[in-house]
Amino acid sequence: MHNAAFSELGVNARYLACAVHPDHLAEGLxxxxxxxxxxxxxxVPHKLLAVPMMAELHESxxxxxxxxTVGFEGRTSGGEWLPMRDFTEEQPTDVRTRxxxxxxxxxxxxxxxDVGLPLQGARVLLLGAxxxxxxxxxxxxxxxxxxxxxxNRTSAKAEALASEIASRCPETMVEVGYPQxxxxxxxxxxxxxxxxxxxxxPLDLARFSLRGTKAVFDMVYRPAxxxxxxxxxxxxxxxxxxxxxxxxxxxxxxxxxTGRPAPVQVMRTALENEVYEL
Ligand code: ATR
Numbered sequence: 001m002h003n004a005a006f007s008e009l010g011v012n013a014r015y016l017a018c019a020v021h022p023d024h025l026a027e028g029l030x031x032x033x034x035x036x037x038x039x040x041x042x043x044v045p046h047k048l049l050a051v052p053m054m055a056e057l058h059e060s061x062x063x064x065x066x067x068x069t070v071g072f073e074g075r076t077s078g079g080e081w082l083p084m085r086d087f088t089e090e091q092p093t094d095v096r097t098r099x100x101x102x103x104x105x106x107x108x109x110x111x112x113x114d115v116g117l118p119l120q121g122a123r124v125l126l127l128g129a130x131x132x133x134x135x136x137x138x139x140x141x142x143x144x145x146x147x148x149x150x151x152n153r154t155s156a157k158a159e160a161l162a163s164e165i166a167s168r169c170p171e172t173m174v175e176v177g178y179p180q181x182x183x184x185x186x187x188x189x190x191x192x193x194x195x196x197x198x199x200x201x202p203l204d205l206a207r208f209s210l211r212g213t214k215a216v217f218d219m220v221y222r223p224a225x226x227x228x229x230x231x232x233x234x235x236x237x238x239x240x241x242x243x244x245x246x247x248x249x250x251x252x253x254x255x256x257x258t259g260r261p262a263p264v265q266v267m268r269t270a271l272e273n274e275v276y277e278l
Contacts (some may be wrong), residue, residue: 001250004270008263013038025049033072033095038084039257040070041250044131047101054099064135067099069253085259100256103132104139106249107219114244115215117186120144125179125213127202128190129157132219136190137161141169148174149184151203153191178203183212187232190219194226201227210235218242224276247271 002015020028025046032040042050047066051057054067061067073081074092081096111119122145126137129152140148148165152158158176165174187210193202210216216232219242232239250271251262272278 001247001267001271001274002254005254005263005267008266009258009260011258011260013258020046022046022049026053029053029070029097032070033097036074036084036087036091036095037072039072039253041253042068042070047131050099053097055096056098058098058100060101060104061099064101064104064138066101066103066131066135068249069100069102069256071098071100071256072096073098083257083259085257100253102249102252102256103245104135105252106245106247107136108139108143109248109251110240110242110244111186111217113248114240115186115217115238117215117238119186121146122185123147123149123179123183125149125151125184125187125203125208126190127151127188128192129154129161130190130192133190134161134164136188136219137165137174138168140188141165141172141174145172147179148172149179150174150176151178178208182209185214187213187216187237188219189217189226189228192220194218194220194228195222197223199227201231203228205231210237213237215240219245221246222275243271243275244268246275 006013022045047068050067072084073096074084074087075081075094124140124145126133126148129150150158150162155176162174162176165172189202191202193199210232215238217240218226218228220226221241221243224241229239229241247268251264251267254262
């Protein structure tokens with residue numbers, strides 16, 4: 001999606017995928033810095049490891065305690081730090097890292113654009129309390145959902161997350177377990193269930209039916225139709241997979257590196273073609 005966007009806007013850059021062992025993350029970042037890269041994306045398990053390696057942390061990375069996007073900055077002769085895109089003639093001698101997190105904004109934008117349900121005042125059932133589930137829960141509380149039910153296989157993790165939300169966002173009603181009443185506005189799957197074809201549903205339909213649920217967002221995007229997405233669509237809910245979350249964390253990163261508005265539709269089409277091998 002980034003290469004399609006670079007081509008679309010005529011940006012002289014390329015996006016490459018490199019497999020780096022976590023033990024060599026610091027050296028990998030150092031190499032990218034020394035080669036005057038514009039930036040880097042990091043994925044699991046590098047997002048947490050990278051935090052102490054950054055020279056500077058953007059508030060997004062500070063807030064979520066994880067870095068998925070690095071922007072390199074060079075120092076001008078006047079001592080000002082600017083993004084590497086601003087150095088077209090002479091390359092700077094001093095280059096530093098700034099860590100960002102675009103995952104939470106990506107999720108929020110996917111919920112707004114693809115699900116299209118007002119989150120403020122919504123009743124949400126969130127499945128999963130791992131890294132992605134925790135970020136989603138904190139984000140939902142922050143944007144003002146009215147009620148949040150948390151479910152996780154390891155319930156201690158859901159309990160710990162509920163306590164964290166209770167202290168950080170006391171106005172959000174948060175509880176662990178299935179909602180008492182039949183209806184929620186939105187169900188979000190932040191577990192890894194659905195990645196494999198024989199995975200069970202991430203919730204127990206005998207305990208909570210999807211009747212009356214307005215929308216289901218599954219963070220899993222491959223396969224495009226998970227058992228949860230299929231079941232949600234059959235139950236009449238708006239069912240959206242996680243491709244938009246991948247897209248929008250990417251459009252934010254693109255804007256950080258290039259300083260230009262991301263060509264969202266070009267990036268979405270490229271992503272769909274690659275991920276679903278269309
Ligand atoms: P991520 O960063 O993608 O959130 P993670 O932190 O490893 O990855 O979280 C994975 C989530 O999927 C967790 O909520 C996990 O439940 P546990 O906290 O109990 O491990 C959930 N998960 C993974 N495999 C599962 C399974 N077979 N059944 C139910 N939940 C599962």
